[in-house]
Amino acid sequence: MTEILEAIQSAFPSADVGILTNPSPCAQHSLLVAGKDALDVAKFLRDGLGYDFCSNVSGVDWPPKKVREVVVRKETVDGVESEVKETIEREVPGYLEVVYHLFSIAKRLGPVILRLRTGNRSDEVSLPSLTPVWKSADFQEREIYDLYGIHFEGHPDLRRLLMWEEFTDYPMRKDYVAPDDYEYEPTPHDEILAKVGPPKEVA
Amino acid sequence: MVDEALKADLQKRGIFVASFEDLYNWGRKSSLWPLQFGLACCAIEMIATAAARFDLARFGAEVFRPSPRQADLMIIAGTVTKKMAPLVVRLYNQMPEPKYVIAMGACAISGGPFKEGYNVLKGIDRYIPVDVAIPGCPPRPEALLEGLVKLQEKIQAQRLFGPNRARHTDTCEAGDYPVPTYGAHDLEPPLNPQVFQPAPARKDLE
Numbered sequence: 001m002t003e004i005l006e007a008i009q010s011a012f013p014s015a016d017v018g019i020l021t022n023p024s025p026c027a028q029h030s031l032l033v034a035g036k037d038a039l040d041v042a043k044f045l046r047d048g049l050g051y052d053f054c055s056n057v058s059g060v061d062w063p064p065k066k067v068r069e070v071v072v073r074k075e076t077v078d079g080v081e082s083e084v085k086e087t088i089e090r091e092v093p094g095y096l097e098v099v100y101h102l103f104s105i106a107k108r109l110g111p112v113i114l115r116l117r118t119g120n121r122s123d124e125v126s127l128p129s130l131t132p133v134w135k136s137a138d139f140q141e142r143e144i145y146d147l148y149g150i151h152f153e154g155h156p157d158l159r160r161l162l163m164w165e166e167f168t169d170y171p172m173r174k175d176y177v178a179p180d181d182y183e184y185e186p187t188p189h190d191e192i193l194a195k196v197g198p199p200k201e202v203a
Numbered sequence: 204m205v206d207e208a209l210k211a212d213l214q215k216r217g218i219f220v221a222s223f224e225d226l227y228n229w230g231r232k233s234s235l236w237p238l239q240f241g242l243a244c245c246a247i248e249m250i251a252t253a254a255a256r257f258d259l260a261r262f263g264a265e266v267f268r269p270s271p272r273q274a275d276l277m278i279i280a281g282t283v284t285k286k287m288a289p290l291v292v293r294l295y296n297q298m299p300e301p302k303y304v305i306a307m308g309a310c311a312i313s314g315g316p317f318k319e320g321y322n323v324l325k326g327i328d329r330y331i332p333v334d335v336a337i338p339g340c341p342p343r344p345e346a347l348l349e350g351l352v353k354l355q356e357k358i359q360a361q362r363l364f365g366p367n368r369a370r371h372t373d374t375c376e377a378g379d380y381p382v383p384t385y386g387a388h389d390l391e392p393p394l395n396p397q398v399f400q401p402a403p404a405r406k407d408l409e
Contacts, residue, residue: 162286163286165385166385167387178319179321181393
């Protein structure tokens with residue numbers, strides 16, 4: 001992964017590329033590329049390094065979240081220096097992410113994971129389309145546009161793939177609320193349980 | 204009405220006595236022409252039912268028609284997505300009377316395993332009347348045959364005259380149902396109250 005990063009950085013010194021480490025045992029790290037450089041980096045990966053096959057494109061929704069951090073600071077009380085631990089709550093803004101899985105059939109390499117992130121979840125949701133580089137991304141980018149609402153600039157035919165054209169929601173986002181057509185559920189749970197109340201004792 | 208004992212007695216002598224209703228319904232039930240379309244995996248079972256091993260032709264329903272104008276039985280075989288539902292209702296409207304609907308499988312009945320999803324219709328009976336519902340995921344060919352026989356029994360019992368006569372004999376009764384349109388969040392309307400009323404909440408949950 002570091003060799004690929006170095007190759008990209010030597011080809012595009014100004015490109016905003018980094019490695020996103022995966023702390024889990026699989027240690028499958030990925031390349032995090034800024035939207036403005038994505039098309040250049042993708043073309044270099046295909047033509048320069050031989051990653052000729054994009055097997056999978058997926059979307060991820062990261063809603064805004066609160067992170068608790070423990071900060072240690074030194075405090076001097078009556079001339080005695082002591083360390084005080086303090087918990088700070090920090091708001092991390094949400095964003096949408098696209099993940100491309102790349103393989104090289106010619107060189108039998110891969111997967112290389114490419115991640116692109118949008119600015120936020122409301123108005124900065126544009127990313128460059130990589131369909132001109134890998135044709136197989138076409139329908140998958142359309143599906144991500146359909147279900148997550150990421151606009152792929154330069155996509156040849158960006159229409160909804162699964163839902164109808166008049167549909168305005170993005171159902172795979174975490175804050176999507178499905179239409180309320182509940183009528184009966186044998187084992188109510190979560191919101192429906194709150195709506196109908198707890199089951200009463202049956203004699 | 205002919206006395207049953209007399210009827211049986213005459214039959215032994217080679218004379219068959221039947222009412223016009225019985226004969227008419229016998230003809231209708233013995234030659235159901237299903238509309239040839241499938242929506243999901245249940246269609247595979249429907250194809251198996253029509254093929255040689257289970258042989259739908261034994262019950263006279265083997266003539267699958269690719270046009271709704273020539274069909275009188277609609278087998279909803281599979282998941283009805285919300286995107287597909289208006290087209291299914293339109294096909295139903297295009298079928299001539301008398302027409303019957305079999306909802307085959309859990310999805311067509313209620314949405315099945317996709318009931319809590321955003322994209323699947325929670326039962327085709329929200330828009331069109333269903334005559335026979337066959338549970339199963341998917342139902343075996345034997346179950347579809349059973350459903351067909353049940354529908355035949357229903358057709359045989361239909362009255363052509365009198366107060367309880369069949370729907371298609373009443374020219375005042377509408378034979379087509381409103382086609383839902385694609386809305387911004389859901390189908391508009393989400394159900395047809397003429398044919399579907401939500402089930403009342405369970406008593407022990409109130």
